[in-house]
Amino acid sequence: MLVLGIESSCDETGVALVQCEGQAIPTLLSHALYSQIEMHQAFGGVVPELASRDHIRRVLPLTQEVLSTGDRLLAQVDVVAYTRGPGLAGALLVGAGVACALGAALDKPVLGVHHLEGHLLSPFLSVDPPEFPFVALLVSGGHTQLMRVDGVGRYALLGETIDDAAGEAFDKSAKLMGLGYPGGPALARMAEQGDPAAYKLPRPLLNSGNLDFSFAGLKTAVLVQAQRMVAADLAMAAGEEPPKSQPNGGSTAGFDALPMVQRCNLAASTQAAIVDVLVKKSMTALNETGLQRLVVAGGVGANRALREQLNLNCAKQGVRVHYPELHLCTDNGAMIAMAAAMRLQSGLQDAVMAYAFDVKPRWPLDGL
Numbered sequence: 001m002l003v004l005g006i007e008s009s010c011d012e013t014g015v016a017l018v019q020c021e022g023q024a025i026p027t028l029l030s031h032a033l034y035s036q037i038e039m040h041q042a043f044g045g046v047v048p049e050l051a052s053r054d055h056i057r058r059v060l061p062l063t064q065e066v067l068s069t070g071d072r073l074l075a076q077v078d079v080v081a082y083t084r085g086p087g088l089a090g091a092l093l094v095g096a097g098v099a100c101a102l103g104a105a106l107d108k109p110v111l112g113v114h115h116l117e118g119h120l121l122s123p124f125l126s127v128d129p130p131e132f133p134f135v136a137l138l139v140s141g142g143h144t145q146l147m148r149v150d151g152v153g154r155y156a157l158l159g160e161t162i163d164d165a166a167g168e169a170f171d172k173s174a175k176l177m178g179l180g181y182p183g184g185p186a187l188a189r190m191a192e193q194g195d196p197a198a199y200k201l202p203r204p205l206l207n208s209g210n211l212d213f214s215f216a217g218l219k220t221a222v223l224v225q226a227q228r229m230v231a232a233d234l235a236m237a238a239g240e241e242p243p244k245s246q247p248n249g250g251s252t253a254g255f256d257a258l259p260m261v262q263r264c265n266l267a268a269s270t271q272a273a274i275v276d277v278l279v280k281k282s283m284t285a286l287n288e289t290g291l292q293r294l295v296v297a298g299g300v301g302a303n304r305a306l307r308e309q310l311n312l313n314c315a316k317q318g319v320r321v322h323y324p325e326l327h328l329c330t331d332n333g334a335m336i337a338m339a340a341a342m343r344l345q346s347g348l349q350d351a352v353m354a355y356a357f358d359v360k361p362r363w364p365l366d367g368l
């Protein structure tokens, strides 16, 4: 069975072909991705309407590309899968509309996939795929969740963020450090040169006794620290004492003119605070469930410091940890084709020959 997958939930158009035989783990034949990051950079974040329009431009050329590199014809596609949600409504509608149009034209069934299920199952595309059951740490730009995963479609939420997601904490901290959008990878790069213990930042809900997260307060602490650093720098330049309260009128303007070592230290301290919380809660989830496997998925799963700390802690506890391939951590079509293939294999869901579609901009994964 040949599955064509289309991802268009946010600022990346992804298309992929996955081959699925019997109960064997499906294999990736080809995938292609177009990232809109450059287009949105000028606005400091994703502009939904521009995103939708760009998905329209990219999706068919990318489909042709994966057919050509996968050495397949459109007529050989058995199922067309698309991201049904969660995500930006207009962006989702593009993928859903194109998938249903292709399905109708080819007289083949279609299947709407949950974006987070795509992330969750993406490690099955790696050379070292996990086995069920496992604890999943889902860390993307919009979600931070710990789940118990007993099989395809068998997801129980253990804990999640009550405000910002981990990716958001990276992105918002990066923005106030003048690193632009999306700041996560840029902040991570700066953090490599810094001292993670340089600034004391809060580890929200670290000892809350449950598996929930909160990152909004951390972002505020980073903001206050950045303001202090700018105010101290300005005062020093003017030969004055640094102000004790209300530093710099609430602005971080000038942060990017601070000495590199200071900026890298704040980046490293921010990253360390986020990583500490993610690692501690993941280890608690493993202890509480008694499971011996951890799967990490979503964009923040590409973070090197997070991987290092998880590897270290899991090795200590004799737990196996699995990640998607680095280039499949962030949004892509391969994970959507893969999730569709695995749902079909598990008999949980059939692809349908009905081409009326809806999308679900908000869609809890444990409601699947």
Ligand code: KG4
Pocket: 119, 139, 140, 141, 142, 143, 166, 167, 168, 170, 171, 182, 183, 184, 185, 188, 298, 299, 300, 301, 302, 303, 304, 329, 330, 331
């Ligand atoms: O999963 P994803 O591509 O999109 C969503 O479904 O949200 O995740 C994107 C998020 C962004 O917040 C981005 O800054 C973050 O993942 N990210 C990283 C890294 N690479 C991507 N955060 C920290 N370190 C990285 N290396």
Ligand code: ZN
Pocket: 115, 119, 140, 141, 298, 299, 330, 331
């Ligand atoms: Zn995503």
